[in-house]
Amino acid sequence: MTQEHYQRFLMAAVMGYPIMHSRSPMLHNYWFKRYGIEGTYVPMLIEPGKLEAALRALHPLGFSGCNLTIPHKQDAMTIVDEVDDVARSIGAISCVVVRPDGSLFGTNNDCYGYIESILEAVPAWKVDAGPVAVIGAGGGARAVVYGLLQKGARELRLVNRNRARAEELARQFGGPIHVVDWNDRTAALEGCAMLVNTTSQGMQGMAALDISLEKLPTSALVSDIVYIPKETALLAAARARGNPTVNGLGMLLHQARPAWGAWFGRDVEVTPELRAMMENSI
Ligand SMILES: NC(=O)c1ccc[n+]([C@@H]2O[C@H](COP(=O)([O-])OP(=O)(O)OC[C@H]3O[C@@H](n4cnc5c(N)ncnc54)[C@H](OP(=O)(O)O)[C@@H]3O)[C@@H](O)[C@H]2O)c1
Structure with a gap:
């Protein structure tokens, strides 16, 4: 042979x-x-x-x-x-x-994929440019939050429908995570440099994420880890008011x-x- x-x-x-x-x-x-x-x-x-x-x-x-x-x-x-x-x-x-x-x-490799997808879309992105609001506290959120903290996020506002789940995540990860009540999610966007949706809301067949962007600066980067559809209602609303946006496909590709x-x-x-x-x- x-x-x-x-x-x-x-x-x-x-x-x-x-x-x-x-x-x-x-x-x-x-x-x-x-x-x-x-x-x-x-x-x-x-x-x-x-x-x-x-x-x-x-x-x-x-x-x-x-x-x-x-x-x-x-x-x-x-x-x-x-x-x-x-x-x-x-x-x-x-x-x-x-x-x-x-x-x-x-x-x-999900957190690597997430951070790479953001850097690919916005090469000048700085995680410490301002507070980051993360919506959701499930598996996807854990990867995203881990990646953001590893990159040096200075303030992370974590909002989840089930608050106890967000608190558990914050307790396990430590670092600059502030848990915000679901009812205060709109106010939590004030002054943020970035907003990430990690919930399944906005995915094909699911309702859109129920959040108002009125308090979010128009310079803030809005990312959604959902990739079906390519542009969720959240990303469409963000784009319409001038926010830069990144969808979830890059995370899938880079992981x-x-x-x-x-x-x-x-x-x-x-x-x-x-x-x-x-x-x-x-
Ligand atoms: N791009 C990628 O590579 C990538 C990677 C991973 C995940 N994803 C996507 O991310 C999404 C979440 O996945 P996952 O694995 O994190 O799921 P998961 O662990 O089941 O977590 C689901 C999250 O969505 C929230 N949620 C569900 N229904 C809600 C509602 N009606 N209102 C408000 N919040 C709601 C849950 O909040 P509660 O805790 O209150 O239930 C939880 O925070 C999915 O669409 C998935 O396809 C994408």
Whole structure:
């Protein structure tokens, strides 16, 4: 047998339940094609109780790793062999790496993806330009807040419908987080340099986020991590009054890049062609 017989067809996956809505296969398979690499990225429908067996099967099957989506991100924390500080702080694993000895390493690239998406859209962005209002305290919020704090946010106003959830997040993360009551969300925007929606409000099939922008300076950057639709009602309202806006697609695109380094030892690029392909799929 020559060396070529032992070369690997590179494989990675995304595990979720449901899974067929995921845009990750389209994204990662673009990179296999663009770089002329023999490999594939497959969607795997994994029932909640079968996550451990599925993750342990990655190594014998020759997979380099996988992404995790709803409802597996938290459950994986107690399954993998090592969890890094980012995933531990966020409380969720978005990316599993299979190491050569078969052990599983869990990390979370969502906060990296979020910060990169903002810097890509607004290269001069400074997190400490003024207070940042974050709406929501779920999984997406945890990644965003972690990223903003790591970048050096000086004041973060955290507003969630369920206040206790925001308080728990603030307690765990520490730092300059001020929890604001849901009823005071409009007033919380006064003087802010940035507003982020991390709730599912505004997503296709859901009501728009119920917030007035009247107190928000028109110079404030407004970002929404929702990416279906491309422009949520919040972003449309912000754009109409002159605020710069960033949608959630960049977060999805950029969180995928570090996985390639960890799985396949390659750098990959978010090209205009990739972005257009993803936008056209929405
Ligand atoms: N761009 C990306 O790469 C990316 C990454 C992650 C998530 N996302 C998107 O972010 C959104 C949230 O995802 P997630 O994983 O954070 O979900 P999650 O953990 O279930 O959190 C949902 C959040 O939305 C809030 N919410 C739900 N219904 C609400 C309502 N009627 N009024 C006010 N607040 C409401 C929840 O508040 P309560 O605590 O009060 O229930 C909570 O803060 C989804 O649209 C998801 O697709 C995008």
